[in-house]
Amino acid sequence: MQRRHFLLGASALGLTACAQPERSLLDEWAGTELELAPGGPRTTTTTTAKPVGDSDTVAPAEENSPYPFDVPPEDLPGLSFVAEATISTVTVTGSPGGADVLFTFDNPIPSGGPLVFLVEEFDGLESYRVLLPTRPNGNVGWVSGADVLLTRHNYKIQVRLDDFVLVLSERGVPIFETTVGVAREDAPTPLGRYYTTELLQPPTPNSVYGTYAYGLSGYSEVLTEFAGGEGQLGIHGTNDPSSLGTNVSSGCIRVHNDDINLLVERIGLPLGVPVEVI
Numbered sequence: 325m326q327r328r329h330f331l332l333g334a335s336a337l338g339l340t341a342c343a344q345p346e347r348s349l350l351d352e353w354a355g356t357e358l359e360l361a362p363g364g365p366r367t368t369t370t371t372t373a374k375p376v377g378d379s380d381t382v383a384p385a386e387e388n389s390p391y392p393f394d395v396p397p398e399d400l401p402g403l404s405f406v407a408e409a410t411i412s413t414v415t416v417t418g419s420p421g422g423a424d425v426l427f428t429f430d431n432p433i434p435s436g437g438p439l440v441f442l443v444e445e446f447d448g449l450e451s452y453r454v455l456l457p458t459r460p461n462g463n464v465g466w467v468s469g470a471d472v473l474l475t476r477h478n479y480k481i482q483v484r485l486d487d488f489v490l491v492l493s494e495r496g497v498p499i500f501e502t503t504v505g506v507a508r509e510d511a512p513t514p515l516g517r518y519y520t521t522e523l524l525q526p527p528t529p530n531s532v533y534g535t536y537a538y539g540l541s542g543y544s545e546v547l548t549e550f551a552g553g554e555g556q557l558g559i560h561g562t563n564d565p566s567s568l569g570t571n572v573s574s575g576c577i578r579v580h581n582d583d584i585n586l587l588v589e590r591i592g593l594p595l596g597v598p599v600e601v602i
Contacts, residue, residue: 392448401496402480406596407452407472409439414472416465420451426465427458435522435539440595441467442519442541443474457521457541461514481520481559481599483577485513488569490559490579492587500591505567505578511546513557513575518542518599520559523588534561534581536588540599544575559599560584 395403409431418424431439441454449469456463478495485506492500507513522539529535537560544555559577561584562568568580579587587593 390446392446399476399478402478402493404477404479404596404598405443405452406475406477406594407441407443407454407467408475408595409471410473411471414439414467416454416456416467418465420447420453420466421468422466426463427456429457433522435524437522437524438595440519440521441472442596442598455517455519455541457519459543461516461518461542461545475594475596477594477597479593479597481597483513483559483599483601485515485601490577490583492591492593500583500586502579502583503569505562505570505572507573507575508571511544511574513573513577513601514542514545515601516542518557518601520593520595520597520599523595529561529581530563532563533558534563534579534584536561536584538584538587538593542601546575 409429412431414429414431415425416427416429418426429439433439441452441456443452443454444464445453447453447466451466451468452472452474453464453466456465480493480496482491482493483489483504483506484491488503488506490502490504491498518540520538521541524533524537524539526533526535526537537558540557540559542557544557546555555575557575557577559579561581562578563581565580567578572578
C-alpha cells in the first residue's frame, strides 16, 4: 500500500526516555488572574520543536464554564490539559479529595520520564479527574491539584484501524496523515481513548521500534506480557517500512521512521496528547 504523508499546516522495551512536557507553573488560585502556559516536549535532538502556542493570561471562569479559569475562545478547539506530577508518589482517589485510594503512581515512571495524566474534568483547582495509564483501559480517578503542574495543548491523534491511517489534528483541523501498520487479528489493538505517556528513543534506530516510540496509556487485552513489559500499547517507528498498511503488530501502531521523526522533531508533540483508536 502506498504511504500517505500529508503535512497540511502547522523501559520495559529496553528504550530510554528522551522527552517530557515543558513545565509551566499554575499560580495559586486566589481569585486573581493566573498564568497558564502551554506544554511542549524537551528532546535530545538538535532540531527546534514547533511551539504549541504563546502563553496566555487567563481570568477566573464564568459561571457554567467547564474550566476553573477562562480560556480565550480561539484556544478552545481541540484543547487538552495535562497534569504532570511534581512529587515522587501520586495518589489517585475515587472522588475529589477523597480518602478512597484507587492507585498510587511513582514519579518518574520506570523508563525515567515524568508521570503525566490527561485531565478529563476539573473540581475547581483542588482536584482533577484524569485518565489513568493502567489496566483496565479507560480507568479514571482524581488527583490533587497540589501534586501536579498543569499544561495545555491543542493536539489530537486518531487512528483508524480498518483504513490503516493515523491523523494528527491541531485545534480541530487535520494537519498530518499517514499510513500505518496495525495489529494482527490474534492480538488486536483495543478501541478506545488513550493518551501519550512517554517518549522513548531506542538505543539503535534499526530496531522494530524505529527511531522513536510514544508509549500510550492503554494496554493489550490479549497480551499481559510482551518483550519483558506489560503489553503496553504504543506508536512507534519501524525498521520494516514494507509492513505499513498491513496487520502486523502485537497491538502497537507502526509508522514510517520519517513520520515519527516529524512528529517528535519538527512538530514537537507534547506528552498527554489524546489518542483515539477507532
